[in-house]
Amino acid sequence: MSVRLTIFLFVVLIILCLLAVYLDKEGIYFGEKARSEFIDFLEPEDVQAIELERRGEIIKLSRRDGWWWLIEPISDAANEELVERLISALQTIRIFDRLVGKDVEGKVGEYGLDKASVIIRVWGVKKNWFIMFGKQGIGQGRVFVQVMGRKDILLVGDEVLQLAHLPLEAYRDQRLARITPEIVDEIRIVRKDEDIRLQRRGSDWDFLRPLRARADREQVNELLERFLGARVLKLGPAATNSDEWFSEVLLVSFSKDEPLSISIGEYQQTQLVKVWNKNRNLVGFVHEETLELLKVSVDQLRAKDLLGFLPDLVDRIKIRQNPSSWEFERTEKGWQLISDKQNKNDTLNTDLFNKLFEILNDNQTDKFFVPGSLKDKLGEKNCDLQIEFFSFTRENTPEEFAGLTRLRKLCYWKLNETEIYVTSDEDASPRLVNIAAWNRLVSFLSEIDLSLSRQ
Numbered sequence: 001m002s003v004r005l006t007i008f009l010f011v012v013l014i015i016l017c018l019l020a021v022y023l024d025k026e027g028i029y030f031g032e033k034a035r036s037e038f039i040d041f042l043e044p045e046d047v048q049a050i051e052l053e054r055r056g057e058i059i060k061l062s063r064r065d066g067w068w069w070l071i072e073p074i075s076d077a078a079n080e081e082l083v084e085r086l087i088s089a090l091q092t093i094r095i096f097d098r099l100v101g102k103d104v105e106g107k108v109g110e111y112g113l114d115k116a117s118v119i120i121r122v123w124g125v126k127k128n129w130f131i132m133f134g135k136q137g138i139g140q141g142r143v144f145v146q147v148m149g150r151k152d153i154l155l156v157g158d159e160v161l162q163l164a165h166l167p168l169e170a171y172r173d174q175r176l177a178r179i180t181p182e183i184v185d186e187i188r189i190v191r192k193d194e195d196i197r198l199q200r201r202g203s204d205w206d207f208l209r210p211l212r213a214r215a216d217r218e219q220v221n222e223l224l225e226r227f228l229g230a231r232v233l234k235l236g237p238a239a240t241n242s243d244e245w246f247s248e249v250l251l252v253s254f255s256k257d258e259p260l261s262i263s264i265g266e267y268q269q270t271q272l273v274k275v276w277n278k279n280r281n282l283v284g285f286v287h288e289e290t291l292e293l294l295k296v297s298v299d300q301l302r303a304k305d306l307l308g309f310l311p312d313l314v315d316r317i318k319i320r321q322n323p324s325s326w327e328f329e330r331t332e333k334g335w336q337l338i339s340d341k342q343n344k345n346d347t348l349n350t351d352l353f354n355k356l357f358e359i360l361n362d363n364q365t366d367k368f369f370v371p372g373s374l375k376d377k378l379g380e381k382n383c384d385l386q387i388e389f390f391s392f393t394r395e396n397t398p399e400e401f402a403g404l405t406r407l408r409k410l411c412y413w414k415l416n417e418t419e420i421y422v423t424s425d426e427d428a429s430p431r432l433v434n435i436a437a438w439n440r441l442v443s444f445l446s447e448i449d450l451s452l453s454r455q
Contacts, residue, residue: 039093039131039147039154042124047087049123052164059171067178070171076280077173082163089160090122090131096142097155104153111135111144111153118164133161169235176230176275176286177260179251184224186252186259189294196298207298211429214303223293230291232284233272245276247294264294306424307389309407311357316390316404321445322382326452328353337452348451352444356387359440360410383411385441412438 052059060071061078068078099111108114112134122129130148136158137144143158187205189196197208198215205215227249245263252259258279265274272285317335319326328335328348335353337346389407409425412433420433 037095038091039095039145039156041091041093042122042127042129044084044087044091046124046126047122048125050083050086051119051121053119053121054164055117057168059168061171073168074172076282077175077178079171079173082166082171086160086163089163090120093145093156093160095154095156096139097137099153099155100151104151108146108153113144113146113153118161120160120164131160133164172235172282173280174231175228176232176277176284176290177228177251177262178280179228179253179260181221181224181228183253183255184228184251185254186250187220187224187293188248188250188252190248190250191294192246196301198301207302210298213429215301216303219296220301223296226290227293230275230286232275232282232286235282235284249294264291305361306410306422307357307360307408309389311354313391313407314357314389315392317353317356318386318388318390319445319448320386321384324449326448346452348448352447352451355444355447356441359437359444384414385412385445386410412441414438 048063050061052061058072061083062069062071068080068083070076070078113132116132116134118133120131120133128148132146134144134146134153136142137155141158142155143161145154145156146152147154185200186208187196187198195209198205198220199208204217205220207213207215228251245265247264249262249264250259251262261278263276263278265276271288273288273291274283275286275291276283314330316327316329319328327338329338330336331347334347334350337348387410389409390404391407392404406425411423413421413430415421418435420435420438421430422433423430
């Protein structure tokens with residue numbers, strides 16, 4: 001054999017050895033050993049409880065009502081994402097080597113399994129499953145383990161061990177609250193000199209305090225979703241009732257016995273706010289941007305449009321502007337004038353009345369007022385413009401009407417060219433009307449008058 005051939009074979013041997021070491025380190029095998037071998041585990045949906053024992057500390061987790069909860073050493077909502085990661089890691093523990101027979105007899109201590117650093121106990125619907133973690137094995141990220149009921153010792157990856165060593169706080173739910181916006185039926189915001197209450201009505205929100213009025217549905221939903229999605233960035237010390245709390249939020253679900261109560265404390269220089277979830281006895285700090293629900297005013301939350309219903313629901317409209325008075329009913333051809341006083345049977349184009357709905361659904365309000373605050377100004381004066389919207393009460397079929405249901409009554413008072421107010425039967429608080437919106441409304445009324453005079 002020539003020297004060159006010997007050197008060549010020697011180099012090839014070294015390369016193969018290095019390749020074998022690399023493949024072993026990465027867990028890549030060929031032939032019989034190439035078959036992915038994982039430790040037998042429960043189906044994830046069967047897992048009902050998990051216990052982590054870590055040299056002097058035990059963390060117990062339990063699944064209840066579809067959620068994971070911490071049972072020991074504290075009682076609290078658990079970090080759902082982290083628990084699911086742990087279950088997934090337990091299901092995919094890869095075996096890199098297996099020690100059996102004489103390699104195991106009397107040598108449990110050599111692998112650190114007589115004094116395991118971590119023991120994980122899992123309780124399932126059909127069976128239970130325990131695993132002990134011992135010493136680190138040769139190679140990065142390897143550890144010796146033994147599964148309950150098995151004599152062999154396995155060399156596996158340490159992904160589960162890393163999750164098991166995370167601090168207790170990591171296993172606590174980092175969300176400020178564990179409820180979803182759609183189950184909240186009532187919101188109560190208590191500040192030092194103010195008590196705001198909102199109640200869900202179908203898909204809408206109404207004020208209960210400090211006034212009876214409609215709320216801006218989209219804004220309330222957006223602020224509520226942001227509030228409930230707040231993450232606790234860092235945990236604080238336990239709270240007491242003697243601590244300084246400046247406001248409180250109560251979220252009520254009619255399907256649950258206990259409302260969610262969250263108190264808000266001082267603002268930090270780092271734009272973090274101290275919060276206390278009383279239901280969980282969780283004190284922490286969240287970013288102030290997520291707490292906009294607490295800072296908005298009543299006027300900001302009020303509905304800006306005057307209707308609050310779809311135009312398709314309207315079957316009849318009554319308009320009174322002295323000295324004129326009209327009553328229209330929706331037909332297949334358009335809006336038909338049915339007022340006896342006019343003694344006419346005129347029909348106006350649907351597009352004309354669509355303008356009315358557009359005007360009233362736009363923001364008409366420059367300023368809100370407390371009910372009764374303008375009583376001296378308005379006095380007993382009749383409103384200058386009154387618009388009423390009605391819907392037929394349908395019984396068995398769309399053609400069968402049992403009567404009319406009033407959807408909304410709007411009253412406008414014009415005190416001068418710059419002071420125009422409006423109230424509705426569902427919102428008695430006067431609003432200062434935007435002058436541009438008023439001018440559009442006056443233009444609409446002129447179009448009606450002109451259209452009727454031509455017919």
